[in-house]
Amino acid sequence: MFTIGIIGIIFLTYDYTISKIRQTFESINLNLYGNTTPKVINKNSKEENNIVNNNNTPETVQNTNYYGYLEIPKINLKQGLVPMDSEENNVDMNIQTIYPSNYPDVVNGNLILAAHSGTSNIAYFKNLYKLNNDDKIYIIYNGEKYIYNIVNIYTTPKNGKVSIYRNADKNIVTLITCTKNDETTQTVYISELIGKEGI
Secondary structure, eight states: OOOHHHHHHHHHHHHHHHHHHHHHOOOOOOOOOSSOOOSSOTTGGGGGOOOOOOSSSSSTOOOOOOOOEEGGGGEEEEEEETTSSSSOOSSSTTTOOOTOOOTTTTTTTTTEOOOSSSSTTTOOTGGGGOTTTOOEEEEETTTTEOOOOOOEEEEESSSSOOOOOOOOOOOEEEEEOOOOOOOOOOOEEEEEEEEEEEO
């Protein structure tokens, strides 16, 4: 009887642990720097093609086809984000929104952004290495400012793919770029939504 009870506890603990792992983390393999973005993400979603047009957008940005803006005050970054189905959605022109990203208003979604580091004029993520846990990231989208807090920073091998580990019960922004002074790895920055405000 005691043995049956112990076996039952082990099974319950195992099921609970596995369900928590599945709930808390997801691993997504992505082709980062290839042109794998489909031309149409979702024909029925009006949010996919929304354009931000307000007076609070950075003056340094000229493109009017942005769906939103990424702002990181600590490193003085303010840059527009082009839609996933745009031909300009690639790291050689802009910050790339990686498919299968979700826009910020999707519950428990993950907005995945990649850009070059280095010294070129398209190295939008050249100063990400200065970020730490608890630093703030803002996404301006659909007339609202989404506020994120960095909760995890880690490196992965630079092989064209990346595993993203994040809390599946939170809205996330994931930033990905090459690791400073290391040609073999890329750095992943996971941030969780902590609030939003109208602009």
